[in-house]
Amino acid sequence: MKITKLILMIFASVLVISRFSSSETFAAIKAPELVVSEWVNGNPGSLKNMRDKVVVIDFFQMWCPGCSSFSIPLMFHLEDKYKERDDIVFLSIHTVFEGHAYQTPDDLKEFVLGKGIKHPVGIDDYQEDNTTPITMRRYQTGGTPCITIIDKSGYLRFKKLGGFDKVVAERLIDQLLIQQ
Numbered sequence: 248m249k250i251t252k253l254i255l256m257i258f259a260s261v262l263v264i265s266r267f268s269s270s271e272t273f274a275a276i277k278a279p280e281l282v283v284s285e286w287v288n289g290n291p292g293s294l295k296n297m298r299d300k301v302v303v304i305d306f307f308q309m310w311c312p313g314c315s316s317f318s319i320p321l322m323f324h325l326e327d328k329y330k331e332r333d334d335i336v337f338l339s340i341h342t343v344f345e346g347h348a349y350q351t352p353d354d355l356k357e358f359v360l361g362k363g364i365k366h367p368v369g370i371d372d373y374q375e376d377n378t379t380p381i382t383m384r385r386y387q388t389g390g391t392p393c394i395t396i397i398d399k400s401g402y403l404r405f406k407k408l409g410g411f412d413k414v415v416a417e418r419l420i421d422q423l424l425i426q427q
Contacts, residue, residue, distance in 0.1 A: 275402035278302075278395075279385035281340065283369035285352055287359050291367045294401060297336055301423045302397040303416075305339045306371075306383060309350050309358045311391045317410045318392030319362060324413065325420070326366065334399070334424060339364065342371040342383040342391060398423045 280294055281304075294302065305322050307314035322337055329335045343350045352370055359368050371380035386395060389408045396405035396419060405419050 275398065275404050278397040278401055278403040279382070281338075281369060282372045282381040282385070283340070284372040285370045287352075287356055287368040287370070288365060289367050291336060291338060294397065297397075298401055299334065299399050301335045301399060301420055303335065303337050303420070304395045304397070305337075306342045306386065306388045306391055306393040306395070307339055308341065308343055308346075308391045309355060310346065313409060314392040318394060319364070321394065321413055321416070322364075322366070325416070328417070329420070329424075332424065335420070337366040339366065339368040340371050340382055341368060342380045342388065343373075344379050344383060344390075347373075347378065396420060396423070399426060 278294055291297065303322070303325060305314075305318045307318055319339075322339065326337050341350070341355050355368070355370065369382075371382045373380040377384075386393070386403075386406065388395075388406070391408075392410075393406065393408045394411075394416065395403060396416065398404045404423065405416065407416075
């Protein structure tokens with residue numbers, strides 16, 4: 248009996264831990280401000296100025312295979328799906344945590360043009376003594392690609408590293424768009 252209870256407690260603990268560690272939606276926290284050294288395709292301003300809009304952010308790198316095969320096409324899909332809405336903003340943050348010499352702002356501008364990305368793309372700023380970009384650290388993305396969704400009140404409502412079923416993001420966006 249004691250062993251059965253112990254096994255059930257361990258199983259329940261594993262379920263709870265796995266639920267919170269892999270969860271795509273979570274208790275909302277205030278979205279940290281973006282720290283960008285330069286914008287490509289226009290400067291959208293601060294997140295504070297985007298209140299009353301849902302904000303979808305793709306943290307990516309030019310040489311990230313998952314970004315090219317998943318997050319960049321996902322952003323195109325979402326932009327197309329919500330193109331009639333004026334209460335949603337799409338941003339990408341080029342968050343280079345490796346290969347700084349090979350992923351320069353000039354290379355990024357060519358990449359953005361070549362891919363046909365029309366929304367604002369920010370270059371995540373970093374400090375000379377820490378090669379992990381500031382916004383990447385603030386959002387704790389863990390790498391690229393990472394999609395985040397911020398609600399109309401400025402709270403981070405979704406963060407997912409890697410690929411996922413796009414319907415999950417669409418459902419959340421739909422819910423957030425109806426909220427005041």
